[in-house]
Amino acid sequence: MKNREEILALEICECGEKSVAQAIEIFQETSLPFKKAKKLVTECNKSCCRVALLKLYDMNLFGRFDYEEIAYLIEQRAERIRQLGQGV
């Protein structure tokens, strides 16, 4: 199991090359709704990392971060990409 620092260092978005910590900082620095705040992190229009980012955005909004949940969602997405890569 990863500790908090390790989870904060995980990459949450490949397009914007942002870590969990950077995404949290960006969400804390904006009052825009998720649809627009997401673009500040991803710097693109893709929705590939939407699930983890939406969860992180909501956690920021409610002021309580569940880092294990975020790590799980990032891992789940990585697993899906791996499966797609193997032609599942």
Added chain:
Amino acid sequence: MYNYEWDRLKTWLDQYGAIEAGIESAQDIVRLDLSGNGLKSIPENIGMLSKLISLNLSNNKLQELPDSLSKLSNLSNLDLRRNAFENFPAVIGKLSLKSLNLSSNKIADIATLQECSELRVLDLSNNLIKEINFSFPHANNLITLNLSYNFLREMGVFFFSLSYLQRLNLNANLIKEIPAQISKLSFLKEFEIIENHLETIAESLFELPLEKLSLSSNRLTQLHLDGLSSLESITLDENSFESLSLGAGFAPHLREFSCESCSLKEFLLPASKVLQTICYSDNDIEEIPSEIGQYLNLKELDIDENSIRELPDTLANLSYLETLYANKNPLSEEAKKVVMILDPEICDLNMKTGIVVEKAKEEDLSQMAQLLSVLFAIETDFKIDYNKQLAGITRLFAHESSDLLVARYEEKVIGMLTMQRLISSAEGDYVGQIEDLVVEEEYRKMGVGSRLINKMRNLAQEHGYKRIQLAADVDNKNALQFYNRRGFNKTHLNIYHYQIS
């Protein structure tokens, strides 16, 4: 009489804190939560819980279930999400479940599902399902089905046997087509199929009683929308349309219409006059039709990132418009005047970028003391006295169990918030007392207060505080509404002061 089996099971359940006080026999247990315990197996004698209605085994490491589960004839809800199942547990077919959650496992074959005709809610999202080759029993009652984040390539015969289905989520699969047989889902109200490979949609979809339709992030290039007489919300974001058209009879009750990042050159207006939200951000639109002024119920308009120079004067008719996103357009001065007249509550044109929320520094203290006078001008319980406020804020800054945040714009402090650590006998631990939230007038409606609160809540979590609390002036309606919207609950306590000197 002593029951050895029950004693063993009770001991096992006790170690996970799953048994509430007062439970004396197996028949007393109707709900059981064993989630998040890292369980690899469940004891066979769980079958003696004959009155069990709801069983939560989520967030464990289960790969199989005991056969004795089939004895739980009253079991209605079974939660198995986030386990390690590679096969659909066969014993589930012998139960009379109404609700089953098997999301986030590694299941590819779900043939056993054919035996679960009483299911009403089924979640199989985040599995390895590539195809479903069987029909559900004719008399099935399934109402809600989530198959998102699987690897389905087509909507086959299984889906069209779900006669009573009302909610279907097929997000993040590999589906290319919505076939004509979709018409068999004659009760379908919500349909999400974003992040697929959709290229074609059968016209029969538009005859369904859908209220919500999400088709974002697909490969649609041509679409003519018509019918859908019950539709209230449609999202078409991230499709590269060569042609998109709306029929006159399309969705007369539509409230939300979103076409973000769709390569559109034309701003199409749906016929529904009850529209509340229109989103056309990130397209190639140059002009907004003047008919937009007829949409008097419009609350949110998003035209960010287009090529719009002029805005129609009729926009000023939209007196209910609360939110306007119009950034990243080459708007003329005339267009900006239209926005000024419109004066929406939230407008990204008015938002300043570069406002930073951070911990206060010593050199901020005098500006913070001045800001407090803005707050105390509203709160009648307090008097404005710069020297007292400076003394107070300086003491707080020096106090090790205090947190002071400022919102800064171009070196100027334009907002602030403080928190002090208290010990709560009710919580038996530390709590945070929030005070002094204030934002300068000209920087309000930009979300600065929310950012200050969010950051402070984050600090409270880091400190391990059990709760944060605050007092707000009963006459400050804006503040009361602000805190309510951000999840603060009003208490039954009143605050009293006793002046010592």
